[in-house]
Amino acid sequence: MNRYLVALAGLLLAPAALASTPVNINTADASTLAGSLDGVGLAKAKAIVAWRDAHGPFESADQLTEVKGIGASLIDRNRDAIQVDGARPARKAKPSRTARAKADADEG
Incomplete structure (x- = not known):
């Protein structure tokens, strides 16, 4: 009997665990x-x-509300799973004048 209850609990909880994957x-x-x-x-x-x-x-996750059909409650339900890595790609740093002068001197 206990095995059946454990199996039933696993079946009931599995969809919730799988539904919000990061x-x-x-x-x-x-x-x-x-x-x-x-x-x-x-x-x-x-x-x-x-x-x-x-x-x-x-x-941000909250910006999803700008998508038709996505509301705040849906975002809140999935907040822990929503990642927004890469929202602003890092720009290459411009070399300083000193670094450019050194590079020019090394080439010449």
């Missing part, structure tokens, strides 16, 4: 988003990708 909303494709975020099906996931393609990377 995912980077700036790099994931639609099928990954749909499979990782609770309440996000393929249609909403495609809308997220389309918004990202049109407007650039998301700067």
Whole structure:
């Protein structure tokens, strides 16, 4: 009897554990988003990708509210799983005048 209860509990809890898998909303494709975020099906996931393609990377999870069909409650439900790494790609640092002068001297 106990084995059945443990198995039943596992079956009931498994979808919740799998539904909110950490995912980077700036790099994931639609099928990954749909499979990782609770309440996000393929249609909403495609809308997220389309918004990202049109407007650039998301700067925060809350910016998802700009996507049609995504509300604050859906974001709150998935907040722990939503990652926004790469929102602002690092720019290459410009070499200083000293470094440029040294490079010019080394070449000449």
